[in-house]
Amino acid sequence: VTADRWSDEWLRTGIGHVSTDSISVRGRDLAGELMGEVSFADLAFLLASGRIPTPQESSLFNAVLASLAEHGLTPTVLAARLTYTGAPESMQGAIAAGLLGAGRVFLGPVEDTARFLEEVLARVPPERRSDDAALGRAAEDAVAEAAANGLRVPGLGHPVHKEVDPRTPRLYALARAAGLYGPHLRALEVVARAQRELGGRALPINGAGAAGAALADLGFSPLVCRGFALLARTAGLVAHLAEESERPIGMRLWEDVERRSGRARREQDEPD
Amino acid sequence: VTADRWSDEWLRTGIGHVSTDSISVRGRDLAGELMGEVSFADLAFLLASGRIPTPQESSLFNAVLASLAEHGLTPTVLAARLTYTGAPESMQGAIAAGLLGAGRVFLGPVEDTARFLEEVLARVPPERRSDDAALGRAAEDAVAEAAANGLRVPGLGHPVHKEVDPRTPRLYALARAAGLYGPHLRALEVVARAQRELGGRALPINGAGAAGAALADLGFSPLVCRGFALLARTAGLVAHLAEESERPIGMRLWEDVERRSGRARREQDEPD
Amino acid sequence: VTADRWSDEWLRTGIGHVSTDSISVRGRDLAGELMGEVSFADLAFLLASGRIPTPQESSLFNAVLASLAEHGLTPTVLAARLTYTGAPESMQGAIAAGLLGAGRVFLGPVEDTARFLEEVLARVPPERRSDDAALGRAAEDAVAEAAANGLRVPGLGHPVHKEVDPRTPRLYALARAAGLYGPHLRALEVVARAQRELGGRALPINGAGAAGAALADLGFSPLVCRGFALLARTAGLVAHLAEESERPIGMRLWEDVERRSGRARREQDEPD
């Protein structure tokens, strides 16, 4: 084996391979071992982690994806629909446009919460992570640091669900029932308490935050947590674009905005 | 009720709604009726169709999504990884870039096949759609027309799987086992036969084509068939980007391409 | 020179190269020969065509780009702004979302018109392309064929500019003044006439159509015509996003839509 023969080692991937007569995914035969054997969500779990989830993990994972799939006529849904208005021939463009707004403000908190909780947990020795007092001090420190740096604590508060985000208690109940109430979900509750005490205002744990904590407890990195939020939201976008193709909103929204914008301009320019 | 009060009727959506304390999806309470009750794939089915699939439909639907999720280091996967190289802070941008190549050549055939089969079936009176002779004549006409217009028949042939696409026989077997071998799956087989006879060359039914036919038999429009292909592929992209963040390919691929491109240029410009 | 040494020939590009101490664009030194020497538009022309435009060509090319840069709060601008709402950290994502709607309905007609006019011109022998009678017959045939196939003739009509698109006469005047009134611009006028006679309704040449014809007369392929429309529109998107970062529309548009959509739903569900 010469150096040259090994020189393409960097091009290896563990995700999937194709040959003339087979497709393998994470080392398993797609047609023979996976299609008809594992659900789509379990396959997504396998793709990202390399292993098939337990039934309990699968149940919680499906619930997390379900919780993130749809939230009404959000800005990202409107962006997807307006993109379809201009390019109805390119479904992939409209879906992509709908995902591009899943950033810092909307679905990014799934990743940000997972990352923040990792930092909180890193402040506590592993053997003390179920000790609420130790966790509480770490959470208080992290919340105080965020405040000192002018940063928001991710995973808390919601512009619509001001008291309770209905997804959160349900996700916590499902995680407990599945025996998967882990350190991230616990830490998020402790963080919410610390924020209430230090910030003086009770902010509910939002659905994105709870989803990020649950995914982190399932073993996923913050980046993959964000990825699954995008996967979930894609299901909602497909449905909105199917509806847009039959009952369009985009074109009339444009006319509505143009008309009102023009009227506002004329009124200011031409006083009564 | 005045005209004005009804004037926003065009802004209604049947997909999802939010209020301060609830989220509804297709008229069902997300937290109370869906999370923990339906799988993610079933929720995607509900979102697009308005109804929860039967267990048989769910089984086939999951298998179709699984069949489309991953296919190695495809051009779209490489595009996603190279985008991550430049913008690792924006997972949504890399996923979007990966989806944008799912067009006419790669995942578009899922939609195109569904559309082509609809046209074939429209040539046959509904009551004769399980009559192979009637279906055969319609398929021959449609294939001949495509050839006359210089168009390829979608759903047939594959650059890698030249003899058999391993996903296809598995999907057909699963559809038969679930009692869901319907007119589109049947028509696709008839079309492949007509193409072989008229074109003189046996082309296997490819995985995208079989998936499109199966989704159409599940009741989805061609546009939604494409949408589900994008949903499935998103799962593969998440996994590739997770791997890219740990074992990067993008940066070295750039260097490799630049080096070889520059060498090719110098060799032609400066003869020995 | 062995076969292997030449095997990377397919990786050559004529667009640009970098080395440790230089950057070349279309064979010219970027820093020494282009920066400060050619305008940005001329560089874009050079990049796509391999040559620097004449002053007349440059003048018309700049006017075409200017004509396509901005058109108010279009669906694509709204999509870009709504994407910024969710992901303000990713300017590139908002711009990309804004471009993705530049498809069949909005900026695609620049490309489609160029392509349609190429087909019209291909029906006339080169030496007779300034013969209005010969051109007229070719245009009538092409328009009749489009109608027979249920297709719209691209480049004609506009939802807002119903009588005259103000960009069109200006572009024609500039092309004539520059001595660049060529076969595509001429053919588009003939096509508009044929459409009026055959379709029974006068439709103005729209700005996208005139731009496509002018770009085609400058020697660009239909694909590049579309590319320049995207380049032009990017300038408008940058300005809209700069404004959005200071005077946001996206978040309030979401609230406005959600509120009206919810009210419309309740009114229909709960009769007075």
Added chain:
Amino acid sequence: VTADRWSDEWLRTGIGHVSTDSISVRGRDLAGELMGEVSFADLAFLLASGRIPTPQESSLFNAVLASLAEHGLTPTVLAARLTYTGAPESMQGAIAAGLLGAGRVFLGPVEDTARFLEEVLARVPPERRSDDAALGRAAEDAVAEAAANGLRVPGLGHPVHKEVDPRTPRLYALARAAGLYGPHLRALEVVARAQRELGGRALPINGAGAAGAALADLGFSPLVCRGFALLARTAGLVAHLAEESERPIGMRLWEDVERRSGRARREQDEPD
């Protein structure tokens, strides 16, 4: 004027308006005052700033855009080409994919440098910003802070142009010649000096950094600096995609990667 009549004030935009017979851009008539009167770059400047640049500003602005337009077969160019491979029908999707990689690593430094220099300048009273000693102390503080936080100083160093980025001295010379060598360009030189002294290693000012400083001296916000980088790069992408449509790289790059990746895998799995 009632409250309600004014309630759409938030929908006003200063960028552009359309009416049945006119299009206005920044308050000027597009057809009558801008097309044929201002260059495309000047229109982009007007769109973002609200004013037409002076000839000196225009000259520097064109040079900055030229400097950023093209840099060979970069990861973002490869992503655009690979996207075209899969979806040749959607030029806008390929351009969008090419822009999505213009993030933190590649074109983001244009924005990051502008932002960093703003912070450096904010540490110095306006009347002392041409005092190199005062500027030097502010730069040292900012560089030391970045180092303490484990952050790179933006605008310095380049993976290819290790000694000198050829765009930088040219841009500085053009700025001086135009009388537009301003506080940001000056501060960037001071920052490079501080980095060399504190970091112990001379890193050249890269082209993205110089472009960001020059654009900031022209009065643009960091966000708009990033926007213009995207505008410039779009010109390069149009050219690469035009070439890709005639001499494709994407499909062979896929085959090349798949073949080498598969061989690397087999070699490791099956030892000699």
